[in-house]
Amino acid sequence: MKPQPQEQIRKKPLPLEFPGIHYIDEQELEAVTRVIRSRSLFRYYGVDLQKEAESFEAEFAAFLGVKHAVAAGSGTGALSVALSALGVGPGQEIIVPAYLWVSVAAAVVNQGAIPVLADIDDTFGLDPADVERRITKHTAGIIMTHMSGAPGDVAAVQSVARAKGLFLLEDCAQCAGGSVHGRKVGTFGDMAIFSFQMNKNITAGEGGCVVTGDDRLFARAFACHDLGYARDDNGRLIFDDPDLRLWGRGTRLDELRAAVLRVQLRKLPAITAAMRASKYRIRQALARFPQVQLRRMADPAGDTGPFLITTYPDHETARRVNGALRAEGIVTSDQGVSNILMTEWGLHLYYNIASLVKRSSVDRSGFPWTLEANHGLGGEYGKGTCPAADSLFERSILLPIPSCLTPEDEADIIAAFEKVLSACLGG
Numbered sequence: 266m267k268p269q270p271q272e273q274i275r276k277k278p279l280p281l282e283f284p285g286i287h288y289i290d291e292q293e294l295e296a297v298t299r300v301i302r303s304r305s306l307f308r309y310y311g312v313d314l315q316k317e318a319e320s321f322e323a324e325f326a327a328f329l330g331v332k333h334a335v336a337a338g339s340g341t342g343a344l345s346v347a348l349s350a351l352g353v354g355p356g357q358e359i360i361v362p363a364y365l366w367v368s369v370a371a372a373v374v375n376q377g378a379i380p381v382l383a384d385i386d387d388t389f390g391l392d393p394a395d396v397e398r399r400i401t402k403h404t405a406g407i408i409m410t411h412m413s414g415a416p417g418d419v420a421a422v423q424s425v426a427r428a429k430g431l432f433l434l435e436d437c438a439q440c441a442g443g444s445v446h447g448r449k450v451g452t453f454g455d456m457a458i459f460s461f462q463m464n465k466n467i468t469a470g471e472g473g474c475v476v477t478g479d480d481r482l483f484a485r486a487f488a489c490h491d492l493g494y495a496r497d498d499n500g501r502l503i504f505d506d507p508d509l510r511l512w513g514r515g516t517r518l519d520e521l522r523a524a525v526l527r528v529q530l531r532k533l534p535a536i537t538a539a540m541r542a543s544k545y546r547i548r549q550a551l552a553r554f555p556q557v558q559l560r561r562m563a564d565p566a567g568d569t570g571p572f573l574i575t576t577y578p579d580h581e582t583a584r585r586v587n588g589a590l591r592a593e594g595i596v597t598s599d600q601g602v603s604n605i606l607m608t609e610w611g612l613h614l615y616y617n618i619a620s621l622v623k624r625s626s627v628d629r630s631g632f633p634w635t636l637e638a639n640h641g642l643g644g645e646y647g648k649g650t651c652p653a654a655d656s657l658f659e660r661s662i663l664l665p666i667p668s669c670l671t672p673e674d675e676a677d678i679i680a681a682f683e684k685v686l687s688a689c690l691g692g
């Protein structure tokens with residue numbers, strides 16, 4: 266008798282990621298309707314201003330436990346605003362992690378400064394020891410990204426920054442609501458940024474925020490996110506403050522998206538709790554396979570949960586496990602990230618950012634790489650610059666954990682892992 270083909274464990278695609286999207290309901294609809302009815306869509310003035318952006322800033326700052334928040338049009342805009350507030354420019358090196366998003370490098374380059382890569386460790390966040398090694402007399406600051414939903418070793422990186430007199434900017438775009446031993450990410454650095462683009466823990470489609478505990482940095486960020494000047498309580502520009510005659514980045518948040526974000530913020534703890542619970546059920550089931558390395562967590566309770574990263578002894582094993590899991594139906598529909606080898610994770614990996622590797626410019630003079638002030642600054646950006654990251658990327662698989670997984674979905678993922686790992690690794 267011919268052997269029967271084995272049944273695939275999962276018959277229909279897993280739900281798409283996009284954590285906040287699954288929680289959108291009548292409350293967001295009511296918030297948007299309120300703003301439309303007011304016919305006041307701009308944050309500073311209108312016929313019946315609801316002050317949604319202002320309220321979001323106050324509520325987000327209170328949620329984090331930080332003094333100031335500036336709502337922005339995107340996370341990328343927020344990065345530029347923060348670096349402008351921090352006074353970043355030519356002649357400065359800014360340390361950025363090997364595992365990042367293209368916007369981080371872009372924000373540094375657009376300021377005229379030079380990014381310097383530092384390696385990551387098994388938290389998939391900056392390795393504090395490597396950060397220290399990459400500091401030169403030109404280093405002005407460190408950007409730490411909390412990637413794939415979980416905080417890195419931010420307290421150690423903060424200590425390095427303090428000891429060396431560097432600024433620390435936390436990029437929490439992928440980790441809103443994350444914490445380390447009860448302290449929220451975004452409160453460790455001199456400044457922090459968030460993104461509310463659709464893939465993030467909460468969303469209004471697009472959106473961002475800059476936060477800081479420092480009054481001066483706040484005033485500068487507020488001016489820079491707008492037109493470069495302060496505004497009075499009626500939204501009128503103030504031109505006579507000599508410290509706030511700056512240049513604007515034009516990345517204000519509108520009232521519609523602010524209204525949506527106020528609702529999403531109230532749902533953030535439930536969204537992250539759902540993803541975390543699903544993820545840790547799966548992690549627990551994987552504990553019986555010692556060859557599978559699980560991402561080291563600075564604090565599992567502060568992981569927001571949107572991605573499960575598993576690491577294997579070598580690339581070939583990771584590739585086989587990934588292929589076998591996909592063959593078992595552990596995939597989302599095509600629009601999602603699905604279940605990928607980390608080497609397929611695009612502009613999150615430093616060596617995939619062609620404009621960084623090739624030191625690209627938008628102008629003909631080669632800005633900022635060819636500026637006299639930047640002569641001799643920076644290092645290499647090609648593969649091999651950060652060997653720990655290279656090895657982790659090659660050996661790891663990234664599986665999104667949607668915020669709406671049912672116990673049946675989780676059971677399918679666990680069953681597929683158990684079947685595939687027993688076959689590929691023995692266990």
Ligand SMILES: Cc1ncc(COP(=O)(O)O)c(C=O)c1O
Nearest residue numbers: 339340341366368410438460462
């Ligand atoms: C780590 C990181 N930083 C910054 C950003 C930029 O955010 P946005 O897409 O809102 O511009 C993102 C978004 O993907 C991100 O993942």
